Amino acid sequence: MLQVQSHLEGVLSQRGERMFKAEIKSETLKSLVYIVSTLVDEVKFSVKPEGMSLKAVDPAHVAMIDLEVSPGAFVSYSADETNLGLDMDKVKSVLKLAGPGNTITMEQDEEKGRLTFRVGNITRRMNLVDTASMGDPHIPNLSPSGIVSIKVDQLQKGIRAAESISDHIALMADSEGFELSCEGDTDYASLRMEGSELESLKVSSKVRSLYPLDYFSNIIRAIPAGTSVDVEIDNDYPVKLAFKLADGEIDVTYLLAPRIESE
């Protein structure tokens, strides 16, 4: 019987009828969507039997994101190799139909280029976005020399303090601790954390860079409370934020270009 099924799937596959069907907790889909939509409105997910992934650059080419979702992030997952072009705003409208703890079913109907979501007795179908014009951006393999592990809640606190002071935020780490600071013409705000208040601190010499506050703020706000974030910085160098969602089943890497201070 199983042999017959396997044979049939092979035949379907040859006929180009690729398949994607998955169930996911609404909280998991939500955290994923909110992270991605800080950067882009429409995305291409690369779907494979061993999981989904996404690489995207924002329209201004200031930040990029690399996301790996393992099948373990789903309640159930079954996929051939395919691409899913998704409009993040529409997926957010599906999330509003789900309560906490609800499971959302997603199923592709590739011939018609559509994705169908199901939440309880609600069916929500949408056309997939054309992915032909969406490239696969190369995510550079950066190795900043300072690495700080910190709860995102602390970073969120620092961002609140920086609001309306300047358009940029400085991240600084030395062997003693980590600091976010923001300096305007008449105002200044900073959040300073000593090594003992951090989850870990690996810095050989003092490193410091300046970043656009709006980008940094948007990604930090989208990370669920309680998440540990690896903040990797260097002098006048991109910041790399690495964190996990869904009990470690989703890996996120976020890169943000520095603003080089003119002398």
Added chain:
Amino acid sequence: MLQVQSHLEGVLSQRGERMFKAEIKSETLKSLVYIVSTLVDEVKFSVKPEGMSLKAVDPAHVAMIDLEVSPGAFVSYSADETNLGLDMDKVKSVLKLAGPGNTITMEQDEEKGRLTFRVGNITRRMNLVDTASMGDPHIPNLSPSGIVSIKVDQLQKGIRAAESISDHIALMADSEGFELSCEGDTDYASLRMEGSELESLKVSSKVRSLYPLDYFSNIIRAIPAGTSVDVEIDNDYPVKLAFKLADGEIDVTYLLAPRIESE
């Protein structure tokens, strides 16, 4: 003594000094006002010793409402025959002064054409709206062939799913179940309930009509959570929504014209 009082009331009544005085729970007045104000801003209540009633048509003549309030909906009720012209926004401002469980007293001072509300130690008096130009719309006696009884919470869920997909919503019932659906150029949403999930289902053959989503959405949102609604539909026919408020003491019938789909 009672005879004297009765005699005096008779005299007052002959002199045209008609009387309306009632006490009502703030929750009851609120549910009534929110239902009516989905359709019209100013209304004429017909007051009689045996209860109040209201018939109103919206300015675009797309929907109408028929409301019967029995004296049992009030904490106390005492009325001669009269009309009350009320501005719904002003009554809403009175509701904001009352907390849950508060009783609101209403008393007409007909000579001066005013209504006085009392909530605790607050007095709020307003001029009555002139009802001379307000007709008594005829509410047609429709008998759609499909009748579905359903908790309003389910309808509210269906409306959330339909948002921003199309301007119209289709209601469909067959012998198996009931369905709300909404179809746009690229998107589709539906809520499907089998007979076992409904409170009752009386449908001989499949019936389906299309309605303007904004009207349907406004009335459904105004119905208190937990209320059972009789949804009566037919093919390309007005929908009739019938439900009770205030432990059955208020009877509401709402009619909404269909949009006839052009072939």
Added chain:
Amino acid sequence: MLQVQSHLEGVLSQRGERMFKAEIKSETLKSLVYIVSTLVDEVKFSVKPEGMSLKAVDPAHVAMIDLEVSPGAFVSYSADETNLGLDMDKVKSVLKLAGPGNTITMEQDEEKGRLTFRVGNITRRMNLVDTASMGDPHIPNLSPSGIVSIKVDQLQKGIRAAESISDHIALMADSEGFELSCEGDTDYASLRMEGSELESLKVSSKVRSLYPLDYFSNIIRAIPAGTSVDVEIDNDYPVKLAFKLADGEIDVTYLLAPRIESE
């Protein structure tokens, strides 16, 4: 050792390096800031070893405020004689960084004309506002003949009832009770409290004045729930509101000019 410290402080003081350093509960700073900002955006606090004070008149010269903050309002307080020019909106942004129960540290760095706030591991520094052009308004010593003590919650209820009826509110007291009322062309609202419902009532003869609703409403809304307010009125005379914040350690007097009704 203490002698040396004392000597050093004396030397610093002779060099004109005046000092202000205080710790305050976020709730206390918040109540103070919200009261003051109903009237003015930028203020001059007069700081002395025995406490802080503020006298301010609103730009339209309709209302004035007199505020006395004793050192007991602070967790710790240490000050030479100086002035602090503060932008209320910026202090509000500091309050947003503090949770309930948090202590906020304020420290002046007079040479550089700046004030530094600290909340946990956050540092927020701002330039002081120039106080040279800010006068010391004379607060007249009024003695209205009617004095009513009342919980601010009652006044807040009366203001909600008066909304959108008229631009003015009448305060009236007689030997029996106290009344707020508002009369428009078609609408009327009042809150009436008998003597037994008030905390105290000292009125020899009936007194009544009319006040601008927006000013009265703004100050009443800014007073924390549960606060007892002395409302002092007379005929066509300013109203004096006197109340205490922070367990009696902050004394507030607020005066509001009447609107003289033309005959």
